Amino acid sequence: MGRGDIKTKKGKIFSKSFGKVRPARTRKSAAAAAPKAENKA
Known part of the structure; x- marks a missing residue:
């Protein structure tokens, strides 16, 4: 359980x-930002 353990x-x-x-x-x-741009257009 340390740096070598990929599951931690x-x-x-x-x-x-x-x-x-x-x-x-x-x-x-x-x-x-994506939903705000759709609402303005």
Whole structure:
């Protein structure tokens, strides 16, 4: 259980991967901007 364990959060940070334990950060600015542009048009 450490940096070598890919199933843990610390292991995912070390291997630079994402999954259920370490979800990828979603972009709120891009998702929030799209509906506003449709409403104005």
